[in-house]
Amino acid sequence: MNANLLERAKRVKLAVFDVDGVLTDGRLYFLEDGSEFKAFNTLDGHGIKMLGQSGVITAIISGRTSPAVERRAKNLGIAHLYQGREDKQVVLDGLLAQLGLEYQDVAYLGDDLPDLPVIRRVGLGMAVANAAPYVREHAAGLTQARGGEGAAREFCELILHAQGKLDALLRSYL
Numbered sequence: 001m002n003a004n005l006l007e008r009a010k011r012v013k014l015a016v017f018d019v020d021g022v023l024t025d026g027r028l029y030f031l032e033d034g035s036e037f038k039a040f041n042t043l044d045g046h047g048i049k050m051l052g053q054s055g056v057i058t059a060i061i062s063g064r065t066s067p068a069v070e071r072r073a074k075n076l077g078i079a080h081l082y083q084g085r086e087d088k089q090v091v092l093d094g095l096l097a098q099l100g101l102e103y104q105d106v107a108y109l110g111d112d113l114p115d116l117p118v119i120r121r122v123g124l125g126m127a128v129a130n131a132a133p134y135v136r137e138h139a140a141g142l143t144q145a146r147g148g149e150g151a152a153r154e155f156c157e158l159i160l161h162a163q164g165k166l167d168a169l170l171r172s173y174l
Contacts, residue, residue, distance in 0.1 A: 005141045008124040009162030013105040015051055016092065016118070017152060019062040019069050021111035022128055025148030038068045041148055047156030048076045054165045059095060061088045063114050089117045109155045111135060111147050126155060 020026050024038045031037070048058055059080035060073055066083065073081040082091045096102065107124035108115070111131040119125030119139050127139035128147040136142055143151040160166035 002141060005124065005126075005158060006162040008140060009107065009159045011105055011123055012056060012107040012159050012163070014057045014059060014095075014099065014101055014107070015048075015156065015159060016059045016061055016106060016108045016122075017048070018088075018108075018110040018112075018115050019060060019066075020064060021131070021147040022109050023060075023072070023148065023152055025146070026111065026130075036066060036068070038066060038072075039148065040072055041150060041152070043150050044148075044152035044156075045072070045076050047153035048078065050160060050169050051156045052077050054160055054163070054169065056159060056163075057099065061085055061091050061118075063088075086114055088114060089121065092118055092122075107155070107159055109143070109152060110139075124159075 017023055023040055023044055029037050052058055058078045060069065060078055061082045062069060063086045069083060070081065080095055085091045103121050104123040106122040108118045108122045109126050110119050111128045112135060113132060116135050116138060119127060125139055126141045126143065127135045128143050128151040130146040143154045145151040145154050157166055160169060
């Protein structure tokens with residue numbers, strides 16, 4: 001593992017996720033009645049649960065609004081959910097003030113240009129493997145997995161490994 005990423009991940013107290021292209025494969029599915037649905041990866045979800053169990057606070061900041069995201073966040077125990085918010089840095093500023101944290105305490109996983117200001121500012125700003133090229137170029141690190149295909153799990157396990165918590169969590173399943 002990249003030593004620089006591990007060093008950055010040691011300090012993480014808050015992990016923030018984008019949704020479309022990160023927790024999903026980025027496709028938008030619209031039904032004839034105008035509703036939409038999203039497909040989430042169960043491995044990603046369990047990674048987010050493990051982060052929460054280890055004491056890392058989790059949050060979602062998404063530019064779109066979807067009832068499916070609200071349900072998913074509730075299922076995963078994500079207490080901090082912000083939807084329909086394009087200016088993610090403004091949202092994060094408010095959340096950091098509420099939690100008494102600093103940007104260096106944050107890990108963020110994104111995939112597209114609206115994520116870039118936050119990716120560049122936080123302590124551990126990463127992009128999924130299939131992120132927009134300009135975002136990949138400016139992220140501190142990239143996942144090997146694509147968005148919606150285990151990238152969030154990889155991100156979570158990186159943080160847990162850096163903080164010395166992953167092995168114990170994995171052993172708890174034996």
